[in-house]
Amino acid sequence: MARGTGKYKVACPVCGKPLFTSATAEIxxxxxxKCRTRYAVKVETGTLQIRENELQYSADE
Ligand SMILES: [Zn+2]
Structure with a gap:
């Protein structure tokens, strides 16, 4: 049985709601x-990054 090592439980840093569990993800x-906060999440082997999307993009392309 795999013990799930190397997987991250990604939870909302604002309210603590679990979002998903994964070893790799890029969202x-x-x-x-729960709290409607939006995030960008990047999970790679050994690292987890989560940051809040403030929706203040400039759209000059
Ligand atoms: Zn939340």
Missing amino acids: DDICCP
Whole structure:
């Protein structure tokens, strides 16, 4: 049985709601179903990054 080592439990840093568990993920925009805060999440082997999307993009392309 795998013990799930190397997987991260990603939880909303604002309200603590668990979002998902994964060993690897790259998500530009995930919305917490509880507090509606939006995040970008990147999970790679050994690292987890989560940051809040403030939706202040400039759209000059
Ligand atoms: Zn939340």
